[in-house]
Structures are given as structure tokens and as C-alpha cells.
Amino acid sequence: MTNIDSLLRADLRGKTPYGAPQLDVEVALNTNENAYALPDTVAEAIQRHVAEVVGGLNRYPDRDAVDLRRDLAAYLGHDLSVDNVWAANGSNEILQQLLQAFGGPGRTALGFTPSYSMHPIIASSTGTQWADGLREADFGLSAEHVRAAIAEHDPDVVFLCSPNNPTGTALDAEVIVAAVEACRGMVIVDEAYAEFAREPENTAVRLLVDHQRLVVTRTMSKAFGLAGARLGYLAAHPDVISALLLVRLPYHLSSLTQAAARGALTGTKQLLATVDEIRIQRDRIVATIRAQGLPVADSDANFVLFGGMADAPAVWQKLLDRGVLIRDNGLPGWLRVTAGTQSETTAFLAALQAVQTVNPELFDHTSSTKEST
Template sequence: MTEIEDLLREDLRGKTPYGAPQLDVPVQLNTNENAYAIPDDVAAVIEQYLSRQVRSLNRYPDRDAVALREDLAAYLGQGLTVDHVWAANGSNELLQQLLQAFGGSGRTVLGFMPSYSMHPLLARGTGTAFVDAGREADYTLSPAFVRDAITEHDPDVVFLVSPNNPTGTALGADVIDAAYEAARGIVVIDEAYAEFARDPRSTALNRLEGRPRLVVTRTMSKAFAFAGARVGYLAADPELIEKLLLVRLPYHLSSLTQAAARGALACAAQLQAEVDELKHQRDRIVKNLRAKGLPVADSDANFVLLGGLADAAAVWRAVLEEGVLIRDVGLPGRLRITAGTEEETTALLDAFDTVMGRRPELFCANLWFASFTEKEQ
């Protein structure tokens, strides 16, 4: 009998699916989730929105999610309308739809790794060739670096992430403009963590006008504490959004998902207070780890990238033994830490105190660089 593996597409054979360690420990700071549960008053509003849909679940949802898109456009501002916004089951589905429409067999998508690890997986799943242009020595991207990579590889789609995961660094407008000017195809700015930016004005939404090939993707998973609901959205030229309808599945966004998202959007102001607290805890992590002599990059996301580790995997295990789960993203001498609640942050800092006291040989500051604006020597 033929093995299932033999029936699988050749480019998928031997591959493993996306995943992150899910361990039962007291403090989980590894997947960049919002550390705060939905507040009771916000939950009550969401429940009201949901209750209006329950009795009509025998009917299909609004195929185009018009009411939700109107609410999302109002939330984004920038003069955007319902025709400029599209929504799906998490930003991953949006990225997949973009590749289904503008990528595919014989086409390429250009990424700049290390970055969001789903980008090459989504490319593979849609039969799109993924090209990794890498990054500069300090993991940043300059306009010249991006422009040269696009000129060299001539991609059909370009993926840029701002703030970037796992580095936490945001892109300047000059980098976005350079990418758009150099590319002949679609330029996607993945802004999953945009609400955590130190300068909210840095969003690529500012660059949309007059750029019909530019796309800005967002998610409600992070700032809205909505990871379990799976709601992503994008902003782009209305003509581009029309093309995405060619590949979307019918009724892809359930009535309950649309209703829950609208309830959360109605409470955006309340949820922003928790975003501000997470930004405070993120900056607290940076300040305190630096005070311990550990180099940490400034971050515009809800996580930080820690360096100066002689053995990142050993530090990860040692911190885990203290009941704190962080993320080994595979970068030499570096680990990623999600910002948590005040109590979780205290536990994290205490864990590092303990590990540094017991295992000082695991830490080596010369593995890092002074800042993300200076090259490694």
C-alpha cells in the first residue's frame, strides 16, 4: 500500500508544522500573547454582541463582514472606509490570501529573516518560492539594504514586519518608501504589534495614500487580548481588496467571530489601558535587565530581545526551572521575552537574578552590540 508520505506534495515531505512550546508553568512569557484577560465590563459588552447572533446561527454570516469592516475602519482612522479594509481569521489567513492572489507557482515572496517564522511556511503552503534576503549585522533594515534586495530578487510580493518579530524594532518610513519604490509587486507591512509602538505615528497606514500596491496587516490578538478569537484585518487600496475576494472561502468569518470582534472594538479605549500597562512592563524588563548588565534591545512590541548569553539554550532551561517560560528563537546568544503582568515581570526578573547568581558562566556580554543602531564589531 502506498504510504501517505508518498502521496504528499514533494515540497511538503519531511517538513514539520508550526509550533511553540506549550508547557504548564506558572509564568508563560513565550508566545507574545496579551497577559491580561478580557476585563469583566468588556466581556459583558462582547456577550451582548454575541447574544444578538445566537438565534440566527441557522443562517450564514455576512459574507463580506461589512459591519465589522466599518468598525475596523473607524478604529484605524486615517480617512479609511469600509472599502479599504478586509478581515479574516487572524492575520495569518490574510497573509495566506495575499499569497494565493499574488503569489503561487512560479512566483516569489521576499522576506527578511529573522522575522515572523510563518512567512516561509505560508509561502510553502501556497506554492510560492520564499527568498530570504537576511538582515544587516545588527538585525536592522536600511533603505539601501531593502532596495538592493528587491532589485536583486525582483519578487512578486515583499514581506516586511514592523515592529519586527523577534527583534521588536520598528521600520522607518524611509525603509517602507524604498521598498515600495523598488518593488514592482505587492509590498506587505505586517503590523501585528503596532499598538505597542513607542511612537504610534510610525504606522505604515500613513503611507497608504497614493500607493495602491501597499498593504498593512494588523491583528486583534495582541492589543485587544483576542488571540483566542482569531481576528486579523488589513488596510489597502479598494481595488486590491476586491482581488482578495477571488480567493477567500465563502462565509470564511463566522457570525460569532464578527460579533465578538465588534464588541471588542466598541471597548477599544478600555483595552488600550492594558496596552499601556504592558508597554510599561516591557520597558521595566529592558531597564532592569540592563541594570543587571544584560544588553536588551529597545522594543516597539510587547516583547523584548535579550542578548549577551554564552549559551541561550541553557539560560532558557535554567529560567524554566524557576517557573518562567520564555522563547528560544534560534538566534545565537539571544532569547525573546514577552511582557507580562506586573507580577509576572517580577517573577521573570527574580528568575534571572537566581540564574545569574548560580550560573554566571552562561552570560557573556561581548556577544551583543551596544544598540540596534551600531554594527557588531
């Protein structure tokens, strides 16, 4: 009998698929979902939009999702038009299409870890070589650091993440501009958590007008609370969108997905009202954990990275034993927690305090207490 593994691409053998635990727990704060359910008015708007297309499901959807892209352009502002926006099934498909078009065999993508773990995975799946420029000791990223990494690796694609996952740290515009100026290829700024930033107006979208090789990716999974709908999108020069048409699968975005996203966009104000509540809980987590003597990365996202643990996996398990699921990203001594509702945040903080009290040996209070900025 043929060994399937022997037929697999050599660069994929031995690798494990991406995945976060999906466990039935009382408090799930591990995947950076929006903790708030859709408001009834928004849910009803989505239902109306979906109902309008159900009768035509025997026909293929608009393969270029023109109406949805127009709505997304209006949401982003900055004088963008439908020609500046592209949409797909989640931002991961957006990233995949970008690497299919601008990466691939014989080409290199550069990232700065710790960052979004799907960047190197998608690079690998498209046959793109991955280079790691690493982040600085405080999880920050300076223009000088980025320029040096680009000079060393000469990448075809550069990934920046702002706010960065899993650290939550945001980038200054000068870092993004430095990357575009230093790189001969494409620069992709992953802004999945942009709406949660302390200064959301500093989005890289405002830099697009002057930089043709810059791409800004977004999602409706986080601030819009549509993780189950799978809708990601990007903003870029129209020539970038034209290039993606060469690699996108025909009719890749279903009529139902397009309708659901358009319905949600009619309730933008109601949906984004939860962002302020989540920011409050995020800042509460940061302040409380720091008061407990643990290092915490300054976060502009809807999650918090905290450290000071001698055995982070053991702390993760102790929290799970108390009904609280957070994320172990594999960063030694650090764990990440999503900012949830007030009650979920209270449950997490109480569980963490209990673990510190009962199992002080799992924490290393003599470790560095530097705060990331």
C-alpha cells in the same frame, strides 16, 4: 500500505509544523499574548453582541463581514472606508490569502530575517518561493538595504514587519516607501504590534493613500487581548480587497467571530488602556537586563529580545525550571520574553538573575554588547 509521506508535496516533505510550547507554567511569557484579561465591561459587550447572532446560527454569516469591516475602518482612521479593509481568522489567514492572490507557483516572496517565522511558512504552503534579504547586524533595516535586496531577488511580494518579531524594532517610513518604489509587486507591512510602538501615529496606514501596492496587516490578538477569538485584518486599496475575494473561502468568518470582534471594538478605550501598562513593563525589562550587562534590542512591541548567552537553549530550560516560560526563536545567543503584568515581569527578572548567578557559564559577557535600534 501506501506511505502517506510519499504522497505529500515534495516541497513539504521533512518539514515540521509551526508551534510554540503550550505548557502549564506559573508565568507564561512566550507567545506575546496580552497578559491582561478582558475588562468586565468589554466582556459583557462581547456577550451581548454574540447573543444577538446565536439565534441565527442556522444561517450563514455575512460572507463579506461588512459591518465589522466598517467598524475596523473607523478604528484605523486615516479616512479609510469599508472598501479599504478586509478581515479573516487571524492575521495568518490574511497573509495566506494575500499570497494566494499575489504569490503562488513561479512567484517569489522576499523577507528580512530574523522576522516573523510564519512568513516563509505560509509562502511555502502556497507554493511561493521564499527569498531572504536578511536584516543588518544590529537587526535594523535601511532603505538602501531593502532596495538592494529587491534588486537582487526581483520579488512579487515583499514582507516588512514593524515592529518586527522577534526583535521588536520598528521601521522608518522611508524604508517602507523605498520598498514600494523599488518593488514591482505587493509590499506587505505586518503591524501586529503597532499599538505598542513608541510612536504609533507613524503607522504605515498613513502611507496607503499614495501607494496602491501597499498592504498593512493588523490583528486583534495582541493589544486588544483577543488571541482566542482569531481576528486579523488588513488595510489597503479597494482593488486589493477585490482581489482577495477571488481566493477567500465562502463564509470564512463565522457570525460568532464577527460579533465578538464588533463587541470588543466598542470597548477600544478600555482595552488599549492595558497597552500603557505593558509598555512600562517592556521598558523595565530592557533597562534591567541591560544593567545586568546583556545586549538588548530596542523594542517597540510587547516583547523584548535579549542576548549575551553562550547557551541560549540551556538558559531557556533553566528559566522554565523556575516556572517561567519564554521563547527560544532559534537565534543563536538570544531569547525573547513577552512583557506581562508587573508581577509576571518581576518573576521573570528574578529568575533570569538567579540563572546568571547560579550558572554564569551559560552567559557570554565577552560577546558583543551592541544595542539594536
